[in-house]
Amino acid sequence: MRGGTPYLRWLSAAFSLVALCFLGATAFSEIEAREISAISESLSTNAMPSIEHLAMARAELRQVESLVDEYATTRDTASEALLSSILRAQARFHLEVDAYLVLPTYPGEDLARQQLRAAVAEVDAAFVTIRALMETGDHDRASPSFVRFSAACERATSVLLDDIRLNAEHGAAMGKQISTARRRSRLAALGFDTVSVAMTILIAVLLMRSVRGYTRLLQEHNELLALRADELEQFAGRVAHDIRNPIGAAVLSISSLQRRTMGDEKSQRFATRALSSLARASGILDGLLDFALAAARPSPETSALPAAAIREVMEDFTTAAAEQHIELRCAPLPEVALRCHPSILEVLVSNLVRNAIKYMGDGPDRRIVVRARDLGDAVRFEVEDTGVGVPESLHEAIFKPFVRGPVQDQQGVGLGLATVRRICDAHGGRAGVDPVAGRGSLFWFELPKAKPEAASGNGRP
Numbered sequence: 001m002r003g004g005t006p007y008l009r010w011l012s013a014a015f016s017l018v019a020l021c022f023l024g025a026t027a028f029s030e031i032e033a034r035e036i037s038a039i040s041e042s043l044s045t046n047a048m049p050s051i052e053h054l055a056m057a058r059a060e061l062r063q064v065e066s067l068v069d070e071y072a073t074t075r076d077t078a079s080e081a082l083l084s085s086i087l088r089a090q091a092r093f094h095l096e097v098d099a100y101l102v103l104p105t106y107p108g109e110d111l112a113r114q115q116l117r118a119a120v121a122e123v124d125a126a127f128v129t130i131r132a133l134m135e136t137g138d139h140d141r142a143s144p145s146f147v148r149f150s151a152a153c154e155r156a157t158s159v160l161l162d163d164i165r166l167n168a169e170h171g172a173a174m175g176k177q178i179s180t181a182r183r184r185s186r187l188a189a190l191g192f193d194t195v196s197v198a199m200t201i202l203i204a205v206l207l208m209r210s211v212r213g214y215t216r217l218l219q220e221h222n223e224l225l226a227l228r229a230d231e232l233e234q235f236a237g238r239v240a241h242d243i244r245n246p247i248g249a250a251v252l253s254i255s256s257l258q259r260r261t262m263g264d265e266k267s268q269r270f271a272t273r274a275l276s277s278l279a280r281a282s283g284i285l286d287g288l289l290d291f292a293l294a295a296a297r298p299s300p301e302t303s304a305l306p307a308a309a310i311r312e313v314m315e316d317f318t319t320a321a322a323e324q325h326i327e328l329r330c331a332p333l334p335e336v337a338l339r340c341h342p343s344i345l346e347v348l349v350s351n352l353v354r355n356a357i358k359y360m361g362d363g364p365d366r367r368i369v370v371r372a373r374d375l376g377d378a379v380r381f382e383v384e385d386t387g388v389g390v391p392e393s394l395h396e397a398i399f400k401p402f403v404r405g406p407v408q409d410q411q412g413v414g415l416g417l418a419t420v421r422r423i424c425d426a427h428g429g430r431a432g433v434d435p436v437a438g439r440g441s442l443f444w445f446e447l448p449k450a451k452p453e454a455a456s457g458n459g460r461p
Contacts, residue, residue, distance in 0.1 A: 011206050018199045025192035032185040039174045045345060046104050047171040051164055053103075057096035058160040062124070063089045065153040068127065071134065072146045079134070090127070094120070100163070106170045112163045121155035126152045195218070235299075250274075267363065303450035304342035306333045306372050313349045321357055321368065328353070331371035336379055337450040340427050345447070349381065351416040352443045356385035363387070363439060378429065378446045386440040395433050420445055 067086045074082055097120055101113060127147035135143060138151055254274045261267035295346065320330035338345060356368045365386045373380045390398060397403050399421040417431075423447050424431040431445040 007073070011203060011210070013149055014199045014203045016205065018196050018203070021192045021196045021199070025189055028184055028188045028192075028359055032188075033044070033183045036178050036181050039177050043171055043174050046106070047167050047174065050100055050103050050167040053096045054164045056169070057093055057100065057249070058157055059256050060089055060093035060096060061153060061156055064093055064123075064127075065150065068130065068146070068149060072143075088129075090124075106167070107160040109166055112159070112166055116156070116159045116163060119152065119159045121151065121327055122152040123156050134427040157449070162217035184318075229362055233235045241277070302339070302341050303337040304340050304345045305335075305337055306334070306345065306381070309342045310349055310370060310372075313353060316350070317353050317357065323355060323362060324366070326357060326360055326366045326368055327366045329370070330370060331373045334379060336374060338379060338447045339450040340447055344423060344427070348420055348447075349383070351420050352381075352383035352445075355443070356383055356387060359387045359389040360385065365439070375446065378448045380446045384436065384440065384442040384444055386436075387443045389436065389439060390433055392435065395435075397431070399431065417443075 049096035064086060067082060067089060069080050071079060071086060081288055097116065101117075105113065125146060129145045130149055254271050258268060261271070300439070310330060310333060314328065315398070318328060352367065353370065360366055360368075363386060368383065370386045371382050371384070394403075399417045401415055401418040403418075420443075421431045424447065429447040431447060432443075434444065435443045436442050
């Protein structure tokens, strides 16, 4: 196609770019999704649990501090129950702190954890001192220890708040990272989609131009074929006219010479051979002319009745079949009109009947039957014979030009069946051959029916 190569290059490039955009969008989305997944996992397994454990540790520390204050003013036996409550709250405080300390650390968190461990140790040491003094009943000396314990609790609370703030800052930073990654992913997807849409539009434009170019080229090709068909038809007509005249003149001259030399056996033999050669040349000319004209398309107004056309063919071949002791008969034909000229139908049936006579062979059963069947939208014509048959390997090849049957004939060039196939193709039909059980072959062709308005004016011109 003219200009087709640049279009193909652009189409290939556009398709490749679209494919790369899809791959790029998928790869980028996968990378961003992994980053978001990693950040989300860190939030759910580290930052949020850290804040939760630190907040619970702070609450438990407040509970411990409140209970110790109450313990400082207790002088009766209730102090034992209160001490048990303090120890349980202290155990819960340590449990929350330990749960936080086993989590992964963020940058800058190691120092905060060291400070927390020191503050917790200071709180524990102060409480041990208070408990020892209270158990010995030395309440006066225990009062300063309560002050030191409160100060240690305040420092531990401050460290806990610092750790909570640190993890909250990391959580906020990771939230921003997630937002940034999502924004990048949306922008990348938008960019890739924009490029893909642009390339798709470009592909559509190039395809439209390619289709228009191909359509234009196909139209030009069809016009050229039609022109060549017309030229071939005119050429075939001129050739037929120019060659038939000399052949006819030669036949007349040789026939006249043959009559004048009736007593000369040698001259009679030469004349007979010359007339046979001229008849063969005339047959070859007829085959070439039919094949040249076979591709002509039928006119929409043209129609033919099978009965009228086949009757002419049967009359033409009755004598030739009888001379070779062949029974030639025709089954009843459907009363329908076909979308073709009557002469076209005669050419089709004539070729098949002529072939059946030609390849009958020497068998005792010598019969040719012509029949037709109505298929609805088309009519199927069949010529069945009891001749030598056609090998299955040649069922398709014998419909090609210059291919002849297994018994080589001296009076043709192998265009009869090719003409049948070519005419059927030009008229929207089909042609073929089916094997026959025992001996012989069944050649067939199908032609579409004529439209009602065309069928009303059918018949031979």
